[in-house]
Amino acid sequence: MARALVTGGCGFVGRHLIKRLLTEGLDVVCVDQLVEGTGARHPDLWQRFPGSRFTFFEEDCRTFFLRPAERFDYVFHLAALVGGRVTLEARTLDVAEDLAVDTELWKWAARAKPGCVVFFSSSAAYPVSLQTVANHRLLSEDMISFEAAIGVPDLSYGWAKLTGEYLMKLYVERYGHRAVAYRPFSGYGEDQDLAYPFPAICRRLLNERGAPEVFVWGSGRQCRDFIHIDDCVDFIWQTKELLPDGASLNLSTGLATSFMELAETIARQIGWNPVVNGLCDRPEGVFYRCGDTALQRSYGLAPRVSLEEGIARMLNHLRMEQEQYDIAI
Ligand SMILES: NC(=O)C1=CN([C@@H]2O[C@H](COP(=O)(O)OP(=O)(O)OC[C@H]3O[C@@H](n4cnc5c(N)ncnc54)[C@H](OP(=O)(O)O)[C@@H]3O)[C@@H](O)[C@H]2O)C=CC1
Ligand SMILES: C[C@H]1O[C@H](OP(=O)(O)OP(=O)(O)OC[C@H]2O[C@@H](n3cnc4c(=O)[nH]c(N)nc43)[C@H](O)[C@@H]2O)[C@@H](O)[C@@H](O)C1=O
Missing domain, CATH: 3.40.50.720 (NAD(P)-binding Rossmann-like Domain)
Structure with missing residues (x-):
């Protein structure tokens, strides 16, 4: 073995x-x-x-x-x-x-x-x-x-x-x-630490559901893959x-998503359309970090989890965690 x-x-x-x-x-x-x-x-x-x-x-x-x-x-x-x-x-x-x-x-x-x-x-x-x-x-x-x-x-x-x-x-x-x-x-994934943007933004938007305005770090125009x-x-x-x-x-997936787009997509899945703004006193890092996928494709690789599905999985996971917490207290 x-x-x-x-x-x-x-x-x-x-x-x-x-x-x-x-x-x-x-x-x-x-x-x-x-x-x-x-x-x-x-x-x-x-x-x-x-x-x-x-x-x-x-x-x-x-x-x-x-x-x-x-x-x-x-x-x-x-x-x-x-x-x-x-x-x-x-x-x-x-x-x-x-x-x-x-x-x-x-x-x-x-x-x-x-x-x-x-x-x-x-x-x-x-x-x-x-x-x-x-x-x-x-x-x-x-x-x-x-x-x-x-x-x-x-x-x-x-x-x-x-x-x-x-x-x-x-x-x-x-x-x-x-x-x-x-x-x-x-x-990213459902059990990722909240120090990372994907779970952090999903968690924040769930908590702030219905607010007219929400924030992401940096300009919000920076993109990640x-x-x-x-x-x-x-x-x-x-x-x-x-x-x-x-x-x-x-x-990588080869798809660039800005943090504003990410937050808008998450909010839509939660069920509302807030204005998304940047928080310029929070770190932004590099502006655009996205990976070419030609070499991956030459090995027959293609991602199976779309951004929408990844968000849905994350939101379900966070809601279940919240329910367990509510039952526990
Ligand atoms: N997640 C991602 O998207 C990306 C990940 N990577 C790389 O993938 C790898 C895994 O990342 P990820 O799982 O997200 O990071 P995590 O911080 O979740 O995992 C890293 C683990 O390494 C442990 N660790 C750190 N130093 C030592 C050490 N000297 N001896 C033994 N264990 C140690 C940490 O333990 P403890 O925290 O308890 O010290 C932690 O459990 C890393 O090398 C990271 O740089 C690269 C790019 C993106
Ligand atoms: C590949 C490389 O990738 C990573 O490097 P990174 O992208 O610089 O760092 P990050 O994953 O922590 O994302 C930070 C980005 O996210 C933006 N951002 C928006 N809004 C929130 C927010 O609400 N919270 C957080 N934490 N970030 C936010 C923030 O402004 C910044 O633009 C490392 O994981 C590293 O491990 C690595 O190897």
Whole structure:
């Protein structure tokens, strides 16, 4: 039976990925330091998953990397300090610790020789100069090349992801082992932490239903490429064996949605039409971050969860949570 190590497996992406790995019959070892208040959840559920072999280490993955090397067919490296825009902008030096974590990953992989390292990079690795009001376009995988001049990524977080991909290239070239990377755009899903815009705006609009005016952060004209977590996990599952060694693939839909449009669509589903305005004292980040999908399409990938369906799922989930809360008090 194939064995997978998932670092950062108690986080948002990790929870969904582990469910898929267990469903597909893999043995899973999860390492997560489970810091309180970060949205990470204890993996009790997986220990009870029917027929699964699941092991949990509650520790920093760098501590795990010091243990005697074991055989893994896959390593999904998700461990990173992320936490949404406020964290990325306010805790730049803390986030830079991701550089140290990724360095230890690649050094460990050189010793442990797993079958394949799947590195979670980010669309934040793309040059911010291609994401401005005056100069933006769909971001395609070849816009990051370590053979040509390289642009400036988004904050210390983007530098860590870009450097992580560079270390992957060195690892593949130097040791001839297999590794691939994914660059998620704005992944979202029902159980995502409220530090992220999709659940935060849905929750706020549910609470403010009927108000004549609602707000989103920044100008509200900035755009993101929202991709449901089910599609992210599916794309990874379908391509992890197909990508060439050292390749990176976007996880994106190719559809740009401004935050004003997002809030208007959410409000319509809730059942009213408020005026949506920006909040200029809140962080906006880059203006336009959306991913080209040509390479994904060449692997036969197409997202299955539309934005409308993703909103409906999120609203149902938040309403159910609210009902459970109301019953509990
Ligand atoms: N969600 C998205 O749309 C995107 C995600 N990504 C990348 O995908 C990966 C997963 O993201 P996501 O699930 O959203 O983020 P989360 O913050 O939800 O999950 C990351 C997990 O990593 C854990 N972690 C952090 N540092 C360490 C460490 N040194 N050792 C062990 N565990 C650690 C965190 O634990 P704790 O919080 O308890 O410290 C957390 O549970 C990240 O690498 C992220 O950069 C990239 C682009 C977009
Ligand atoms: C790919 C990359 O993607 C992400 O980077 P990000 O997009 O900069 O950060 P974010 O997901 O926190 O979205 C922030 C955007 O959302 C706008 N926004 C509007 N209204 C609300 C709002 O009400 N709440 C919040 N939190 N944000 C709002 C806000 O103004 C800003 O424009 C990271 O998740 C990172 O993990 C990553 O790897």
